[in-house]
Every structure is written in C-alpha cells, then in structure tokens.
Amino acid sequence: MSKLILVVDDEVAICQALNGILCDEGFSVITATSGNEALIKIDEEIPDLVLLDIWLPDIDGLEVLERIKARFPQMPVIMISGHANIETAVKAIKLGAYDFIEKPLSWENTIPPVNNALNFLRLTEENLQLRKKALFKYKLTGQSSAIKRVREQIKLVAPTNAWVLIRGENGTGKELVAHAIHHYSKRASGPFVEVNCAAIPEELIESELFGHEKGAFTGAYTRKRGKFDLAHGGTLFLDEIGDMSLKTQAKILRILEEQRFERVGGTRTIQVDVRVIAATNKDLEDEIEKGNFRADLYYRLNVVPIEVPPLRERKEDIPYLVKEFLQEFSSESNFGLKEIEEEAISLLKEYDWPGNVRELKNIIERLVIMVPDKVIRAADVRKTLAQKNEKGTDIFSFKTFKQAKCYFEKEFLRRKLEKYNGNISLTAQEIGLERSHLYRKLKAYGLQ
Numbered sequence: 001m002s003k004l005i006l007v008v009d010d011e012v013a014i015c016q017a018l019n020g021i022l023c024d025e026g027f028s029v030i031t032a033t034s035g036n037e038a039l040i041k042i043d044e045e046i047p048d049l050v051l052l053d054i055w056l057p058d059i060d061g062l063e064v065l066e067r068i069k070a071r072f073p074q075m076p077v078i079m080i081s082g083h084a085n086i087e088t089a090v091k092a093i094k095l096g097a098y099d100f101i102e103k104p105l106s107w108e109n110t111i112p113p114v115n116n117a118l119n120f121l122r123l124t125e126e127n128l129q130l131r132k133k134a135l136f137k138y139k140l141t142g143q144s145s146a147i148k149r150v151r152e153q154i155k156l157v158a159p160t161n162a163w164v165l166i167r168g169e170n171g172t173g174k175e176l177v178a179h180a181i182h183h184y185s186k187r188a189s190g191p192f193v194e195v196n197c198a199a200i201p202e203e204l205i206e207s208e209l210f211g212h213e214k215g216a217f218t219g220a221y222t223r224k225r226g227k228f229d230l231a232h233g234g235t236l237f238l239d240e241i242g243d244m245s246l247k248t249q250a251k252i253l254r255i256l257e258e259q260r261f262e263r264v265g266g267t268r269t270i271q272v273d274v275r276v277i278a279a280t281n282k283d284l285e286d287e288i289e290k291g292n293f294r295a296d297l298y299y300r301l302n303v304v305p306i307e308v309p310p311l312r313e314r315k316e317d318i319p320y321l322v323k324e325f326l327q328e329f330s331s332e333s334n335f336g337l338k339e340i341e342e343e344a345i346s347l348l349k350e351y352d353w354p355g356n357v358r359e360l361k362n363i364i365e366r367l368v369i370m371v372p373d374k375v376i377r378a379a380d381v382r383k384t385l386a387q388k389n390e391k392g393t394d395i396f397s398f399k400t401f402k403q404a405k406c407y408f409e410k411e412f413l414r415r416k417l418e419k420y421n422g423n424i425s426l427t428a429q430e431i432g433l434e435r436s437h438l439y440r441k442l443k444a445y446g447l448q
Helices: 012-024 035-045 061-071 086-094 107-137 145-157 174-183 202-210 246-258 284-290 295-301 315-332 342-350 356-370 378-391 401-419 424-431 435-444
Strands: 004-008 028-032 049-053 077-081 099-102 164-167 192-196 235-239 260-262 269-271 275-280 304-307
Touching: 004 012, 004 035, 012 028, 012 107, 028 035, 035 049, 035 061, 049 061, 049 107, 061 077, 061 086, 077 086, 077 107, 086 099, 099 107, 145 174, 145 304, 164 174, 174 192, 174 235, 174 275, 202 246, 246 260, 246 295, 284 295, 315 342, 315 356, 342 378, 356 378, 401 424, 401 435, 424 435
Parallel strands: 004 028, 004 049, 049 077, 077 099, 164 275, 164 304, 192 235, 235 275
Antiparallel strands: 260 269
16 A cells, blocks of 8 residues: 655645645645644654644644644654744654754655655554563463562563573573563663573673684684673673683672673773663572682672572463463474364473473474374373473383384484474485485384
8 A cells, every 4th residue: 555645734736736746755644724734634644754734824833733642642744844944853853853954845855755764663662562572472471470470570670770580490481581671671771682601602791792803812803892881871681690610700799790891802991871681590698608609700690599490380381481482383284274172282281301391392392293194182291291201211221222223313303303394305315325225214113
C-alpha cells in the first residue's frame, strides 16, 4: 500500500502543487486548508506523514504540531513556510518536527525530506518490534511460585544500578535472567556484553576483559578494546564467575571497585561506567572455604542474590514452556505449528530433567523435527526419553570389549544420523565411511 500524506496549507494552489509532486512519486495524498480541518482528517484517516504550514488562518501551525505529537508521537511532521525565521524553525524541531522546508516548494526540497522521514519512521517501527521480540525472548515462562518470585526480584532490582549474583544449576536460565534485568533497566539502550569466564584461557582473559595495545604481546597487531570498555554505559555479564582463576579474580576486584583500568601493554587509565551481573552454578561459599574463590570478590558481587530454581522444582511450568518451544521451533521451520497431547505432557512432567530448561528445549526441538505427524503423542515422548536414558549408559559397565565396542558404534552412528536428520549420504561423508558400508551397519543395528 502507498503511504498516505496529509498536506496542510491555506493556499489551495500549494495544496494542488504538492498533491501533484507527491502523487507522481506514488504517494496517496489528502489535503486540508486549516488547522482544525487537519486535526479532523488525522482522526479520520491517520496519515503516515504530515506536511504542515506554519501560518494557518485558525490555529497556528506550531500549535497543530503540538496537538499531533500529543496524540501520535511517532507520526513524522515536516513544517513548511515561506517567511519563517531560524527561531521559528528551531522551536518547531524542539516541538517534535522531523524537518523544516521553505517555500517555494519543488521536487528537490520536498521529496528527499519526505523519503527520509518515512525511512526514519520505518526504522523506528522496526526497532520497536525488535525490542518487543527481545522482551518476549527474555521473559521467564511459567506460573509457579518459584518463577514468580524470580520475576518479582527482577522487577525490583532492574531499575537500580545494584550488582546482581545469579545462582542456579546449568540450564536453568541464568543468562535469561541477566538479559531480563538489562532490558528492564535504565541501561537498556546501552550494550549488554557477555563474558564466559570458563571458556577463556587464563593467559588470554586479561586481554579479553581489559583489551590490549598494539605490540603488547606476540600477535597483538592492533589495539583491541576489552569487554569492560565495550560495556561502558551498559551491562557486563560475567557468566561462570566461579571458574575464574584467583589471579584474575584479584584484578577483577580492583576494577569492579574503581571502575577504571589500563589495557594490557598500556599506561593510559580508562574510566568506565558499567553495571555488573555475575552468574555461577557453583557453591561459592564452599569454594571460598576451599581457597578457590576470594571472599572479598564474593561479597562485592553478591549485592542482590537471585536463585534460579531447577526445572524439577517447578514442573507445573512444563506445559507453558512446551507450548512456547513448540511455537518457536514451528515458526523457525517448515513443519507448521505442532500440538502435543495431554498424556505426552504428563510424561514430560514425570521426568526429573537433570539438564533443566535447556534439556527440555532440546527434547521439544527434536520432537518437532523427528515426529512426522502434526500431533506429538505420548509414544513419541516415551521413545525419545527412553533413547536419552539409553544414551546415559556407562560404557565402562560392559563386561567385554565386544559389548562396549558394539554399544559405542551403535550410539555413535545414532547421534551422527540424528545430526543429519536421517540423511545417510551426509552421515557417511561426515564419518568417513562408504555409503553402502554405513547402510549395512545401520541395518545391523536397527537404526534405519
């Protein structure tokens, strides 16, 4: 559909001229010759953009602009005038006008500002949609008292600058909580920078966190900004903080307290404004007793503690999580929206979920892909969970080498086959077997 533009000017000739210019560019145009008429037409049709003259016979154009912005803040308004001064133009911009153009009007001074304003509107709308999606993505799903308590804690702590320590088992959603705190905070427009402390080698973590100068060490060919630098004005998420070495903990503590640091190989002090959220799956009090974690760092991070419950303690949330995951995976694939029967949900609720929400999400994704029907039934869930239990077998529990070898070979082929969604040719290419040889192996193990 073509964009609708409202032209407001008391001179009929100008309305007609602008109508011709805009229609030639593919826009739809409506016109008004007074401020009151313009406001009535905006209520009736809600245009995508308004071209508004400053001098009108009944209401001043700036007052019309204020009324438009009060009701439709996102609607772009371009002011037009033949005898306005800079003071008037500045006032119009301060009141929310997107641009200000002078008469006489032509294609050159009309169409580019109109296109720019409409592009800006499009980007604004896209940004709002992305923010809505982000907020949906980072919401905590469920109605259990445990998850409601976490949501309430997020609501209370997010608007503050308090540091937060999130604790919980792997797969419970600690990163989700950190994102939610950031998105509901006053720093939401700033960066969210994540650091997985367990994944960075000790010899590189200083460079990752603080950055380095050119030539600071072998391979440092250019200057690099660190995570603290990148998180300025936003949030720094230190995931798996319990896996950080004592040496790095000491440096982190100083920077957290002072909010300033030097890059590796540098001498210039860099000041930052960063909110820190940390997460761990370890018992830090126990790690302190063992001498693996600094007590002073723990107390600095643990301003507001949030405990994310494991899924086995909130099984009443499983139906809500399953519904959300089904919608997510169905929209991302070509399988269409699948349903799941109540008996299948009951089976999922009986399982203890050692991998927590992450494990449940993986299971639902597998069911969406592997179940050909539109409805996922109890038998499908039972089969999938049985396969998981079988995969949990300890290979060293077999008495003979032959038994262990057969189990490993069957399990290896099953996982590779699942990885390629049953495609034998791709699986054979991945593991380095002839297709015919692989086919015989699969047939022997009943994996066809």
